[in-house]
Amino acid sequence: MRQERVEEYLGAIYRLRVDGETPVPLSQLTGYFDFSPVSVHEMVLKLDAEGWVAYHPYRGVTLTEAGEEVALALLRRHRLWERFLTDILELPWDAAHEIAGGLEHVATEQVTERLAAFLGSPQACPHGGPIPPQARSREELCLRSVPVGAEARVSRIAPETPERLRLAADWLLTPGRDLRVVAQIDDATEVLVADENAGAARPIVVPSEHAQAIWLELM
Amino acid sequence: MRQERVEEYLGAIYRLRVDGETPVPLSQLTGYFDFSPVSVHEMVLKLDAEGWVAYHPYRGVTLTEAGEEVALALLRRHRLWERFLTDILELPWDAAHEIAGGLEHVATEQVTERLAAFLGSPQACPHGGPIPPQARSREELCLRSVPVGAEARVSRIAPETPERLRLAADWLLTPGRDLRVVAQIDDATEVLVADENAGAARPIVVPSEHAQAIWLELM
DNA sequence: GAAGTTTATAAGGCACACCTTATAAAACGG
């Protein structure tokens, strides 16, 4: 298997999982990559055979220790490049995510560590994801489960997809932003986002698909 | 054809050619990539069919205008990344060259231009190669053809291979260094390289294979 | 111009990571 492909799969599994225990269903991977279920299944069998993941039929995959190590290293590279691209080259959020997706496979250990040092060893990527090695510490809640009326601060977007990052930027739902949940309706969440420029708060309706991927800390 | 492969070939042809006229023999490409002659021939036919190169049987390939444009853009990205890796991340010369070989395929136009701006629009890569768009202006001479006794300053290493870059670094034959040619022997050139640290000049014997790839300006 | 060296081309193969179609088995929901 090509190293790059292995890394992509392990990274995807890491990003999609809720914890280290619960297996990630193959259907999720299918959606993440937009590959056919058969292709994903095939690849997962190979990854299992080589010890990167544990495959639990009809339930999904979990990362082995080796697999998690690779995923964390990849994520670290990804997020450091994102910081470089947004902080130093001043690229927009979502573009940075895409470019970092390519750069993450190239950098060696040495390059990564020097990059980290140059950036001042940042602790989080521009979407608020922690840069490994470092565990998630704060109490997070996804937008979908914030009680109506509560005020909260956006902490991160995860899982991150290019489209979601673009939308989040449009909605001003970026890490650090404050908001109040106005209503939890049928299959969407309505929020008011503080907007210094506009002077007033902006009302936004976030489909639950995305509301489940926007994480906040209560204030 | 995969874009990356196309770029690699076009870049190689650009680096290997002596001028825009003389075709680069396929045997040179075979050596550059360490691929079989048949594979290179096959690929060259495809590149010709798609208008990236002009293939002259029994003579070699030249870049078309489209091909040259791609090659120049690639080289620009490559050399800018090299500068970033050596200047900002302080990587050694040869490591930078290798890593840049991966990064050059990832960066978009936007990233490249912001990187250039961040680096202060440098005019040359760490091995002295000009960063396109910008023509070679100085009067250059390869080490092999410098007359005995002449003093000269290293301006660039080209074509660059990882091994050659490593050797050049060992020999202190890096852009900016001053030297005097002591002898042009059988199939090597003997030089004295100024070395501030050692206090005295270091005598070096450079095989003609490499002496043909180290470029200088007479002083 | 014959000998030797390069270069071209034909023919067949391989690994990788995707694909589709189709069937079978397990899991889940009323």
Added chain:
DNA sequence: CCGTTTTATAAGGTGTGCCTTATAAACTTC
């Protein structure tokens, strides 16, 4: 518990870019 939905697996296929072996054609050199 039965039907629906999800998941697994078999079988066969595709394109890319490499490979080897072998033959043929063109250049080069003496």
